Amino acid sequence: MIREFAVKYHLALIQWTSQKLSDSEFKTIRLLNGVYLQLHSYMVRVAVSRGELNSEQLYALAIASQKYDRGYFHVTTRQNVQFNWVQLRNTPQIINSLTKVGLWSAHTAGNCVRQITCDPKHGIGLDEQADITTLMTELQSQFVLNERLVDLPKKVKITVRGNIMDNNAGSFNDIGLRLYKNRVYVTVGGGLGREPKVGIQFISLDIQYILSWIATLLEVFRMFGLNKGKPVRIKHLVAEVGKAELIKLTSGFLRIKMATPPKCPQDIRTRDVSVIKWNNSNEFKTWFNTYTFPNRQLNFRHVELSCNSGTGAPGDIMAQDVDVLCKLIQEHSLNEVRLTLSQTLLLPYVNISTITEVFEICKRFIPTNIACCPGLDYCSQAYARTISIAKILESYKGNLKIRISGCPNSCSQHHIFDVGIVGINKSGEERYQIMIGGDGPTGTLGRVLCKSISADKVLGVINWLDRLVRLLRKDRFEKAYLCIERNEFIVPEELM
Known part of the structure; x- marks a missing residue:
């Protein structure tokens, strides 16, 4: 099937080049x-299954990337x-070459169900309560x-997790699924972008019904996803129709319940070996404690690393x-690496002995x-540079998690991290809003700290904020967002 999509696209490009397809038809x-x-230039987006x-x-x-x-x-x-610098004439070749290894570009854009994301720690996280592999495949x-x-x-964006910790922003997808035993807990109507909204806890249902329910919801969305004649996202449909009415429209014969996700158990098991080959340097100890994590699989850890060795922008391999x-x-990782929502890589299966x-x-x-x-630097919708x-x-050198978006569309998900830096256009000048x-x-949206500063002021504001958060935290275990929630922050004039 993947190959068929690649061939159809190549034929469409040939037809458009020979003027047998209009510009609007080919654009679709x-x-x-x-x-x-x-x-x-043109950009090609490629889906990575799971x-x-x-x-x-x-x-x-x-x-x-080297060839095209x-x-x-x-x-x-x-x-x-x-791939951000591709010539249109080369797009069929790049798409075709990747289909041979099970990667595809079809339906990574347009009004369809996009790439279904999942928790990058599925199968390895200590807080996993259910295996999502079969559900993801279906x-x-x-x-x-x-x-x-x-x-x-x-x-439509769908995400799945079987872990307690929401590592894949499930509350901010059109459909967020959390699997617990044989039951699925569903949130609906989340999304970021220009109108960020936390999804509502919608229903829970037996796993055997989840595919039918999603198909029904998509049909309801197809029929009612207009507001004053304009198409809208599912989050707008939820706001317009209301939770109770939408449950009636999508429930049918299904055995549904109100969504009440289980609470986190107090005793999460830890599995690790007590003796490993150890490097006594402080550099190794810092790395081990910061970027390696206990694994569900005995004698393994999972390891987080950057996409590049410092020679590229964040997220560039x-x-x-x-x-x-x-x-x-x-x-060292059973021939597998995973992509995270923080633009990092995760080695899921690193034997502790190696x-x-x-390191x-x-x-x-x-x-x-x-x-x-x-x-x-690349995007026609952006207002300001991010790289x-x-x-x-x-x-x-602080610990605040920072996300930078070139515009309010929130491609870096700047609303849901400690600090979000958003590019804006002010009288033709590139400026930045800090959230x-x-x-x-926890489904917490950030608030605006300052609406407009120049690029040369950003580092000063971040360092000032970092110092205050470290001073105001109850203890070193308190999350930054909780500290920020408790306190009022006003940026000094000299930093603006």
Whole structure:
């Protein structure tokens, strides 16, 4: 099926080139195949199933970036990858080359069900309560690349988790699913962008009914997803129709209950070996305690690392680094690496006995607390540059999680992290709004700290905020968003 989409797109491009397709007809086909027209060139978005890549796929992406792009590809905050500097004539070749390794670009854009994301710690997190593998396979089989779902009023984003901790912003998707035993707890109507909204706890139902219920909801959305003749997102449909009425429209014969997710148990089991080959350097100890995590699998840990060794922007995987990364995942992570919503990589299965060997490689790939979208350097919708702000913030050494978006569309999910930096246009000048106090796992949206500052003021404001948060925290365990929620922050005039 993936191959068929690639062939159809290639034929459409040939027809458009020979003027057998109008510009508007080809644009619809182009977008449904994940090909965007950006500021200076075309961008191709590629879906990564369950956010998992193997070494063969990594090599294919690297080769495509060298052959058709600028020698790197970009990891997004929705477990996709993007090529940002592609010529339109080369888009069929890049799409076709990636289909051979199980990657696809179809339905990564347009008014359809987009890439279904999931918790990157599925199967390895200590707080996992249910295995989502089968559910993810069934959801993808029914709703992803479904040609009957290409005429929805707007795009639909679905995410799945079986863990207690919401590592994939489930409350901020059109449909958020949490699996617990054989029951699915559903949130509906979340979303970020220009009108951020936390999804509502909607219903819970037996797992055997979840596919039917989602299909029914999509049909209801197709019929009622208009407001004054204009298509709207599911979050607007929920606000317009109301929770009770929407439950009636979608329930039918299903055995539903009101959504009351189970509480976190007090005793989460920890599994680890007591003796490992240890490196006594402070550098290793800091890395081990910060970027490696206990695993559900006995004698394993999972390890977080940056997408690049410091030579690229946040989220960019450089082709020159791929040899090292592939050798790392082949030898030390069962040939698997996962994409996170923080634009980092996760090695899910690192044997504790080889942890010092992994450190020697990973110390070149230390993650930062900063993620950003491509911004005005690439994107035609952006108001301001983001990569340059990320470079400025490289000197920041605090613990606040920072997300930078080039416009209010929130591609970096700036509403739901400690600090969100948003590009705005003020009288033709690139300026930045600062938001603080967001938290994805608890469904907390950030609030505006300051509405408009220039690029050279951003680092000063972030350092000032970091110092205050460290001073005002109840203790070192209190989350930043809770500290920010309790206190009022007013930026001094000299920093503005």
